[in-house]
Amino acid sequence: MMGYVRLIFLSTFLSVSMTSETFDAMEGEALVIKCPRRNSFVKVTWYHTDTNKIIPAEEEGSRVFSSKLFLWFLPTSTEDSGNYTCVIHFSSNRTKSFNMSVWVHPYKKGVCFPSQIRYPNDTGRGKIVCPTIDNYKNATLIQWYKDCKPLQGERYLQKEKYIFINNPRKEDDGHYTCRFIYTHKGNVFNVSATRIFISKAKHSPLPPQILFPKDKDVIEVELGAALSLKCQARLGIKKQPLDVVTWDVNNIQVKYLDFSRFHEESHFFEGYEQEYYRETTLHITEIRKEDLQANFTCVVVNEMHNTRATVRLQLKAQYEGLQ
Ligand SMILES: *[C@@H]1O[C@H](CO)[C@@H](O)[C@H](O)[C@H]1NC(C)=O
Ligand SMILES: *[C@@H]1O[C@H](CO)[C@@H](O)[C@H](O)[C@H]1NC(C)=O
Numbered sequence: 001m002m003g004y005v006r007l008i009f010l011s012t013f014l015s016v017s018m019t020s021e022t023f024d025a026m027e028g029e030a031l032v033i034k035c036p037r038r039n040s041f042v043k044v045t046w047y048h049t050d051t052n053k054i055i056p057a058e059e060e061g062s063r064v065f066s067s068k069l070f071l072w073f074l075p076t077s078t079e080d081s082g083n084y085t086c087v088i089h090f091s092s093n094r095t096k097s098f099n100m101s102v103w104v105h106p107y108k109k110g111v112c113f114p115s116q117i118r119y120p121n122d123t124g125r126g127k128i129v130c131p132t133i134d135n136y137k138n139a140t141l142i143q144w145y146k147d148c149k150p151l152q153g154e155r156y157l158q159k160e161k162y163i164f165i166n167n168p169r170k171e172d173d174g175h176y177t178c179r180f181i182y183t184h185k186g187n188v189f190n191v192s193a194t195r196i197f198i199s200k201a202k203h204s205p206l207p208p209q210i211l212f213p214k215d216k217d218v219i220e221v222e223l224g225a226a227l228s229l230k231c232q233a234r235l236g237i238k239k240q241p242l243d244v245v246t247w248d249v250n251n252i253q254v255k256y257l258d259f260s261r262f263h264e265e266s267h268f269f270e271g272y273e274q275e276y277y278r279e280t281t282l283h284i285t286e287i288r289k290e291d292l293q294a295n296f297t298c299v300v301v302n303e304m305h306n307t308r309a310t311v312r313l314q315l316k317a318q319y320e321g322l323q
């Protein structure tokens with residue numbers, strides 16, 4: 001288990017350190033950042049990248065200080081935003097330096113995560129790691145939030161620095177914030193860190209919704225003319241395994257009706273945010289008098305539920321006199 005955990009963190013760091021590592025912090029919270037791990041170093045110096053000013057070790061009352069591989073902000077202030085360099089000195093007199101970028105996002109009431117998240121997105125199957133928590137000794141994870149709402153319920157399992165989502169669906173995508181507390185010399189600090197989760201779920205149903213026609217709609221027709229009745233329904237997120245949108249005439253499926261007069265045509269598409277729709281058109285080649293008494297019902301079924309909408313046909317006003 002631990003080996004696996006390490007691997008995840010390592011790969012996270014590797015992918016980011018190609019450019020430079022970025023830390024997103026909220027104003028007034030603690031922030032501890034870490035120089036990417038190198039084995040067997042002699043010492044580490046930290047300084048402001050722009051000014052070359054060295055950041056000293058902790059002294060009485062210091063707010064920003066360095067300690068070996070770590071740089072501390074207790075707590076953060078918006079003026080801390082900027083670039084920091086850590087230089088690792090090896091026994092061979094070689095050095096290696098890394099640039100790290102810190103963003104302190106101004107505190108805003110009711111806002112629980114920064115407007116921009118630079119921690120790598122999590123595109124997994126439901127296990128979300130609390131970013132940076134490994135940099136804090138003895139941090140206590142308090143609560144996870146999704147889009148600032150506390151996560152609770154049987155689908156979530158909080159363990160150490162993870163949250164597990166049981167069977168993640170598309171709706172689970174969002175901003176996940178972990179909030180933990182960190183105690184330094186008796187002072188308690190809040191810390192929060194947010195990452196974006198994008199589920200690998202292939203699809204998920206939504207309560208089926210018929211966009212048109214409306215139930216009890218009346219459609220004006222002419223006898224002998226052709227007619228196309230379209231029914232469009234939203235069925236879920238991404239391609240659905242069960243996506244029935246079909247027409248019944250007097251509760252009889254179109255495929256059991258007179259082929260020469262009725263036939264169906266159907267297609268699907270994805271819209272905004274991968275919402276999945278199916279549209280089925282009932283083509284009637286020639287309207288007959290009996291159709292004016294019939295119920296045309298669009299039946300919609302997905303994995304979650306079913307729904308229907310029934311329309312009737314009526315002669316166009318100018319024909320009424322001829323009846
Ligand atoms: C920090 O460095 C990045 C490039 O590595 C640069 O785009 C950014 O402007 C720098 N930030 C500050 C505050 O100097
Ligand atoms: C490292 O540098 C110091 C002083 O500059 C020198 O005395 C020492 O021999 C060097 N060590 C190695 C391994 O090069």
Ligand SMILES: *[C@@H]1O[C@H](CO)[C@@H](O)[C@H](O)[C@H]1NC(C)=O
Pocket residue numbers: 049085097098099
């Ligand atoms: C860090 O940033 C400074 C200033 O932008 C640059 O001169 C230096 O080469 C960078 N170092 C690394 C290791 O990227």
Ligand SMILES: *[C@@H]1O[C@H](CO)[C@@H](O)[C@H](O)[C@H]1NC(C)=O
Pocket residue numbers: 118119120121196
């Ligand atoms: C993470 O996902 C968001 C939303 O889909 C996207 O805007 C952002 O570019 C992604 N970030 C990274 C680092 O891939």
Ligand SMILES: *[C@@H]1O[C@H](CO)[C@@H](O)[C@H](O)[C@H]1NC(C)=O
Pocket residue numbers: 138140
């Ligand atoms: C770790 O934190 C817990 C609770 O937050 C506290 O009771 C404990 O004394 C702490 N341990 C150390 C070594 O600081």
Ligand SMILES: *[C@@H]1O[C@H](CO)[C@@H](O)[C@H](O)[C@H]1NC(C)=O
Pocket residue numbers: 188189190
């Ligand atoms: C930490 O957060 C809690 C809950 O939001 C708040 O009540 C408390 O005052 C915060 N503590 C500090 C030191 O900011």
Ligand SMILES: *[C@@H]1O[C@H](CO)[C@@H](O)[C@H](O)[C@H]1NC(C)=O
Pocket residue numbers: 250293294295
């Ligand atoms: C059409 O539906 C209405 C209302 O449900 C029902 O009263 C009527 O009998 C139906 N007509 C036919 C021909 O099935």
